[in-house]
Amino acid sequence: MSEKATTVQDVARTAGVSTATVSRALSTPDKVSERTREVVFKAVEQTGYRVNRAARNLRTQRSNTALVILPDLSNPFFSEILEGISDHLSGTGYSMLVAGMTQIRDSGERLIDYLNDGRADGMIVLDGSLPQDAISSLTAPTHRDKIVFACEWTNQADFPSVRSRNRQGARDAIRHLYDLGHRKIGHITGPEGNVLSLERRDGAVAELTGLGIAPRAEWVIPAGFSLPDGRKAAQRFLKLKDRPTAIFCASDIQAIALISELQRHDIRVPNDLSVVGFDDIEMAEFVTPALTTIRQDRFQLGYAAAVLLMECISKDSSRDYAQIHQIPTNLVPRDSTAPLLP
Amino acid sequence: MSEKATTVQDVARTAGVSTATVSRALSTPDKVSERTREVVFKAVEQTGYRVNRAARNLRTQRSNTALVILPDLSNPFFSEILEGISDHLSGTGYSMLVAGMTQIRDSGERLIDYLNDGRADGMIVLDGSLPQDAISSLTAPTHRDKIVFACEWTNQADFPSVRSRNRQGARDAIRHLYDLGHRKIGHITGPEGNVLSLERRDGAVAELTGLGIAPRAEWVIPAGFSLPDGRKAAQRFLKLKDRPTAIFCASDIQAIALISELQRHDIRVPNDLSVVGFDDIEMAEFVTPALTTIRQDRFQLGYAAAVLLMECISKDSSRDYAQIHQIPTNLVPRDSTAPLLP
DNA sequence: ACCAAGAATGTAATCGATTGCATGAAGTGA
DNA sequence: TCACTTCATGCAATCGATTACATTCTTGGT
CATH class of the missing domain: 3.40.50.2300 (Response regulator)
Known part of the structure; x- marks a missing residue:
């Protein structure tokens, strides 16, 4: 009953060779003659042998x-x-x-x-x-x-x-909005200090500037990537006296929450406001309105x-x-x- | 330069004890006198020793x-x-x-x-x-x-x-709809054969029956848990001549896609149709309308x-x-x- | 003061696979 | 046929920690 695991020893015994040969047959088959290779394979089959990872790891100093x-x-x-x-x-x-x-x-x-x-x-x-x-x-x-x-x-x-290509993605987002005729473009950022936030914001700013649009500080709303962050950003947005006509969000999740909250306040997307997200999470296609976004291939x-x-x-x-x-x-x-x- | 990892041997040497004692000091401290324990700890500190997992795993026959x-x-x-x-x-x-x-x-x-x-x-x-x-x-x-x-x-x-408690959750969902006055209640199922799908469907059917409502076969729409499944379910729903006034979905994701697709066809939730989901994924709170659902504490x-x-x-x-x-x-x-x- | 029981420590075997070195067999070329 | 390389295999050391068993040292009781 005691079901002791089979070891190279067992295989070696049933195959009638040494443990060294068994090991070689398994890990470097070409260092072993065809005949013994087969014998060993058969023995492995018969005994149901599996290498013990702990032992291999110890010896080879790798864990795979x-x-x-x-x-x-x-x-x-x-x-x-x-x-x-x-x-x-x-x-x-x-x-x-x-x-x-x-x-x-x-x-x-x-x-x-x-x-x-x-x-x-x-x-x-x-x-x-x-x-x-x-x-x-x-x-x-x-x-x-x-x-x-x-x-x-x-x-x-x-x-x-x-x-x-976060920077390029952000540029594309801005460019898309620009091509749709938007000139008053805002941005919801990711969390402060995060490298992704920085790149995306920089990309957006660079593209705006390149298009001859001076980014307006009050239209860059600091936030995080999460759903609650998106909602908070919406509340900040609602307080703006002069509102942008388009927004580029640093994440889809954020964008979805933002849209949801804005809809609750009778701002219609895309009629009153165009929104671009970032990530293309699966959900993006299934919310209403379906989210325009920058896809990253995760x-x-x-x-x-x-x-x-x-x-x-x-x-x-x-x-x-x-x-x-x-x-x-x-x-x-x-x-x-x-x-x-x- | 060769940066060889420190072993129990090293610790034993610097502590002036045997490897056995080092091992014991670390894994069964009470089997070792206070004095040596301290000496060993100090030596561990000094040498920066970490047990080698592969060796331990091999010896103890556990991998943690x-x-x-x-x-x-x-x-x-x-x-x-x-x-x-x-x-x-x-x-x-x-x-x-x-x-x-x-x-x-x-x-x-x-x-x-x-x-x-x-x-x-x-x-x-x-x-x-x-x-x-x-x-x-x-x-x-x-x-x-x-x-x-x-x-x-x-x-x-x-x-x-x-x-x-999938069954109970489903019952609660149905009961909730019933309490709101709904009598024409449908269900979007999970994937065929999945245990969760079965339990949730059974729970829903049981509750309906218990409330004296005979479940109608055409209002039980087979689907899967995913977003595309929810959308497909919506399309099936739209084809119904006699539609339920409320739907219990086997998953939130499904429910979200369903609502989104229905909204696109001018069915208003909850005005025209009440929808309950299952899971309470984070997104549920952030879609419009925020999704009523059965929370499971994942x-x-x-x-x-x-x-x-x-x-x-x-x-x-x-x-x-x-x-x-x-x-x-x-x-x-x-x-x-x-x-x-x- | 002496012995038994118990505590602390050390010695060495062990876990199971891999691999350097040694050996023997087979093959090659002159 | 002989010397020599190449190939296949075996022997035994090794990886590093744990632990059964042996040994030594305390300690307490009488």
């Missing part, structure tokens, strides 16, 4: 596991990125450990420990706001080749990263990050420093934007 | 890792459950491995291997539709005590599980599942079979339901 760090596990925005990551990882035999910064902080763990104690071979960080000490510990030469940022990033160190973002991480980990040669992969965004016109009425 | 299985990584519904799980796990020193069934199938892995090869000590399954062979392999006596279902479950085996669901799993794993005594933990749901009345107009 990647750690993914989210700022906040409960944020649904990341799910599609996770899928992209997992999709590539699982193809390369890697497993995906997931942790949220909140939990990590609470449990008093340090990110770097995951790398040190052999739980993970590398990590993908989706949080641009790591505490300073975390960042500096990660920059240690032993670790810098095991870390990749995705989606967000940090300016305090130059890690390789994968990100959307699956691709995750996938590319995983590819990049695997490269970093495996590459023994010193690699060109701190690559930045930019994923294109694109405008998805829907019903929340319309030509400016004369 | 739990595997979480999602049907679909990209589905944002699960993020809050994940947070609940992680919140408890990280408190007990466990790490969380996450995998989607899609990826697992594609990579040809078997769930059971995670348990066998020492990657995980136990698993939380959020997918009620595992393939038959997966389920039967998991029922093996060696594994059945390492598995917990959460949110969804399977009827093909009796694993312990944590779930919402964080709690995940948290309880993690607690249950840890119990199962640690309990050496044979435990009472296949506990089912039910998490209460509750009605959250908002603006998508209104009294039936005379």
Whole structure:
């Protein structure tokens, strides 16, 4: 009954070879003669053998596991990125450990420990706001080749990263509104200090300026990416005496909440106000009016990050420093934007 | 430069004790005299020692890792459950491995291997539709005590599980509509064969019947939980000659898409039709009209599942079979339901 | 003062797979 | 046929922590 797991020893015995040969037959099949290879495979089949990961990890000093760090596990925005990551990882035999910064902080763990104690071979960080000490510990030469940022990033160190063309996306959003005839264009920002917020705001400002429109300070409404933030932004908007005719929001979620709240106050979108979001979350297509937005390919973002991480980990040669992969965004016109009425 | 990781040996040496003592000082501090304990701690401090997980895992035959299985990584519904799980796990020193069934199938892995090869000590399954062979392999006596279902479950085996009171939630939804004066009440179901769909439909039917209302077959519209499903359901709804005055949807997402599509066809919610959803996703409060729904506490669901799993794993005594933990749901009345107009 | 019980520590085996080195077999070229 | 390379395999060390067992040191009771 005692159901002891089968080991290489068992396989070696039934195959009539040494454990070394079994191991080789499995991990480097071409170093073994065809005949023994088959014998071993058959023995593996018979005994139902599976390598013990703990033993392999100890010996090889690799875990075949990647750690993914989210700022906040409960944020649904990341799910599609996770899928992209997992999709590539699982193809390369890697497993995906997931942790949220909140939990990590609470449990008093340090990110770097995951790398040190052999739980993970590398990590993908989706949080641009790591505490300073975390960042500096990660920059240690032993670790810098095991870390990749995705989606967000940090300016305090130059890690390789994968990100959307946030600035260009923002420009496209503004341009779209301009092309519809809008000249009075506002912007709801993301959270203060966040790299994405900055890029999107800068992009918007740059495009406006380029189009000969001076951005008006009271039309740049500071907010965060979340639903409540969007609602609050709407309330700020309602208080404006002179209102823009179009708004570019730093996130879809925010835009959806904003529209909802404005509708409640009888402002019609797109008739009274055109709104562009950012992200193209699935919901964007299904709200009324369907949201015009800047699509970022989150699956691709995750996938590319995983590819990049695997490269970093495996590459023994010193690699060109701190690559930045930019994923294109694109405008998805829907019903929340319309030509400016004369 | 070669930055070799510090081991118990190093600590033992600097502390002037044996490795056994170091190990004991760290894992069973009371088996060691106060004096040596301090010396060891100091040495740990000095050397910056961290246990090597691979080595520990091999020796102890535990990984201190739990595997979480999602049907679909990209589905944002699960993020809050994940947070609940992680919140408890990280408190007990466990790490969380996450995998989607899609990826697992594609990579040809078997769930059971995670348990066998020492990657995980136990698993939380959020997918009620595992393939038959997966389920039967998991029922093996060696594994059945390492598995917990959460949110969804399977009827093909009796694993312990944590779930919402789906039936009661559905009853509450119907009752709410009834109390508002509605008698012509429809239902959009979840995907065929899904346990949640079944429970919610059964609950709705039971409540209707209990209230003396005979459920009408054409008012039970088969659908899935997703946004496109909700839209399709709306189209089916529009074709009805005799329409209900109220609808209970099996998911919020579905309800949101349904309302959006109906609004596009000038059906006003709640004036022309009252709608109740299920889940209380964050968005529910922020759409127009704000969605009346049955709240299920997803964080709690995940948290309880993690607690249950840890119990199962640690309990050496044979435990009472296949506990089912039910998490209460509750009605959250908002603006998508209104009294039936005379 | 002596012995037994218990506490603290050390020695060395162990977990299971991988791999450097050694050995033997087979093949190659002159 | 001989020397020599190449290939296939086996032996045994190794990864780093834990723990059964042995040993030494306390301590308390009589």
